[in-house]
Every structure is written in structure tokens, then in C-alpha cells.
Amino acid sequence: MNDRPSTVLIAGATGSIGRYAVAEALQQGYRVRALVRDQARAARVLPDAAELVIGDLTRPETLGTAVEGVDAVVFTHGSTTSERDVRDNDYAGVANVLRALGGRRVRIALMTARWKLRSERLVRASGNPYTIVRPGWFDYNQPDQRTIVMLQGDRRQSGSPADGVIARDQIARVLIDSLGSDAADHKTLELVAEHGSEQTDLTALFGALIPDSGESLDAVEDEVDLPVTKEPETFRHDLATISAGNRSSGS
Known part of the structure; x- marks a missing residue:
């Protein structure tokens, strides 16, 4: 895998997860660029x-301008309204950023929700190193x-906090x-917490x-x-475009 990124773009930076992501990235020593619509x-x-x-x-x-010079992108944006809004914001936001990168390699961390299958598929097709987190x-x-647990297979489907x-x-x-x-690269996980203390190092969980x-x-x-x-x-067109960018970059 590539070296640790240095400049991180946070999409959805002013949202309820994005604010935490900005603070966490700064605490971990990253240069943070926050994508925002309202500067004030x-x-x-x-x-x-x-x-x-x-x-x-x-x-x-x-x-x-947002993607220029960054070597990592963290997607924390999300919609909670209509299916159309979810498609036009959650999904299209991922597609638009991947196209804006023009095939340039960055590290991706994607938080997914509804329409998640399609945005996840685009990230996998892009050829970038990534981690996909389904909270x-x-x-x-x-x-x-507070004990962090990482699951796989998306088996829990009750549609409730259970x-x-x-x-x-x-x-x-x-x-x-x-x-x-490195242990988190090309991993997709469901993220939950169980009773107990939070771990100081997540390497073993990712691994x-x-x-x-x-x-x-x-x-x-x-x-x-x-x-x-x-x-x-729409998805098939985006997939073809992003996959072509992956191939042209030489991966």
C-alpha cells in the first residue's frame, strides 16, 4: 500500500459525523480540507x-479545487430524506468526486447508507485503496x-438498533x-460497539x-x-466512466 496520506478531504465536513472526522484527522496529524457549501x-x-x-x-x-493535491478522501455525507435525495446526494456525491479525481490515486474511507451498494461498487471499481464502513x-x-466490533457479510437486517x-x-x-x-485496505465492514472499553489500536481488528x-x-x-x-x-454510465479512469491510470 502507499505511504500514509498527508492531506485529507472530508466530504460532509459540517455534518454530525463529518465534524468528528475533521477533529479526529487533525488530532492524528493530517492536513484537513473540509468540503463545505456555506463558508460562514x-x-x-x-x-x-x-x-x-x-x-x-x-x-x-x-x-x-477541492480534490486538487489531496491524497485521501473521507466520505461522511448522507441524506435522511427521500430516496431521490439519497440518490442525488449520497450516491452522486461519491461518483462526482471519483470523476473529479480523473483516475488519480487517493486513499478512500467511505461511510455508506442507503444506495450504499452502488456507491461502494464505484469505489471498488475506481482502483483506489479503500475502506468501506457501514455503521x-x-x-x-x-x-x-465502547468496544469496537467489526463484522462482515451484512447479515443483520432487522432494520432496528438490534x-x-x-x-x-x-x-x-x-x-x-x-x-x-495497511490492514484496512480493500476491506468492507459493518461497525458496531459492545459493552467494554474502546481499544487503543484497531490494527488487529482491521487485520x-x-x-x-x-x-x-x-x-x-x-x-x-x-x-x-x-x-x-445512471449507475452503469458512472461505472463505465470510473472504470475507464482506473484503466487509463495504469492499474
């Missing part, structure tokens, strides 16, 4: 040490529920920790995970029955 608001809620860059994930023409229910954990819970600051920590970890196969667009332990030919035209 961002200046009120983010640390002064973060570089603010104006851009909109839904407007590709605004992302060139449990935010902030349903008890105060003593699937697993996790604190927002811990989600941010796992995303940022993954950037400099115990099975890496994704380079032969598939899906996570290694997932059971997915969705051929690319059955995907929406």
Missing part, C-alpha cells in the same frame, strides 16, 4: 486548523458500550484510522477482516443478487 456556517462549527473549500457534491464543476445505529449505545449500535465519534475514528492502516476480491464489485462476504446489467442506466 462552516467557520462557526469547524476548527480553525481545517482548510475550508467551497463546493457542492451535487455539482461536479465545483469539485476540482450501526448512531448513538443508541450505552455509556459503557442490528448494532455505535457512537458518532467512534465512526469518525474508524474512518480516519483506516487511512493509514482479521477478509479483503474484498478484485474480481467482484461487491464486498467479499455479501450475498448480492444484482447483476450490473439490471442496474439503473
Whole structure:
């Protein structure tokens, strides 16, 4: 894997996870660039040490400056409204940033939610080193529920906190920790917390995970029955574009 990144772009920097991710990345010694739509608001809620860059994930023409010179991208953005908004923001934001990179290699940490399968597939097809984190229910954990647990296979499907819970600051920590970890590369995981203390080092947890196969667009332990030919035209176009960028970069 490449050396530890130095400059990290946080997408969704002013959101409830993004703010923690900015703080965590700064604490770990990264140069942090925060992608924001409202500079005045961002200046009120983010640390002064973060570089603010104006851009909109839904407007590709605004992302060139944001990605220039970064060697890692952390996606923490997310929508909680309609399926259309999720598609146009959560999914399209990932697609637009990957296209803006133009095939240039960066380290990626992706927090996924709805439409996650498609954005995950784009990240895997991009040829970048990555970690994909699927968090449990935010902030349903008890105060003593801080032991980080990484699962695979997306087997918990109750649609309730019974699937697993996790604190927002811990989600941010796992995303940022993954950037400099060889053991986290090409891993997809579900993230929850159990009762007990938080670990000081996550290397062993990352290392115990099975890496994704380079032969598939899906996570290694997932059971997915969705051929690319059955995907929406928008996705198939994005996949072709991003895969072509991967091939042209020589990977």
C-alpha cells in the first residue's frame, strides 16, 4: 500500500459525523480540507486548523479545487430524506468526486447508507485503496458500550438498533484510522460497539477482516443478487466512466 496520506478531504465536513472526522484527522496529524457549501456556517462549527473549500457534491464543476493535491478522501455525507435525495446526494456525491479525481490515486474511507451498494461498487471499481464502513445505529449505545466490533457479510437486517449500535465519534475514528492502516485496505465492514472499553489500536481488528476480491464489485462476504446489467442506466454510465479512469491510470 502507499505511504500514509498527508492531506485529507472530508466530504460532509459540517455534518454530525463529518465534524468528528475533521477533529479526529487533525488530532492524528493530517492536513484537513473540509468540503463545505456555506463558508460562514462552516467557520462557526469547524476548527480553525481545517482548510475550508467551497463546493457542492451535487455539482461536479465545483469539485476540482477541492480534490486538487489531496491524497485521501473521507466520505461522511448522507441524506435522511427521500430516496431521490439519497440518490442525488449520497450516491452522486461519491461518483462526482471519483470523476473529479480523473483516475488519480487517493486513499478512500467511505461511510455508506442507503444506495450504499452502488456507491461502494464505484469505489471498488475506481482502483483506489479503500475502506468501506457501514455503521450501526448512531448513538443508541450505552455509556459503557465502547468496544469496537467489526463484522462482515451484512447479515443483520432487522432494520432496528438490534442490528448494532455505535457512537458518532467512534465512526469518525474508524474512518480516519483506516487511512493509514495497511490492514484496512480493500476491506468492507459493518461497525458496531459492545459493552467494554474502546481499544487503543484497531490494527488487529482491521487485520482479521477478509479483503474484498478484485474480481467482484461487491464486498467479499455479501450475498448480492444484482447483476450490473439490471442496474439503473445512471449507475452503469458512472461505472463505465470510473472504470475507464482506473484503466487509463495504469492499474
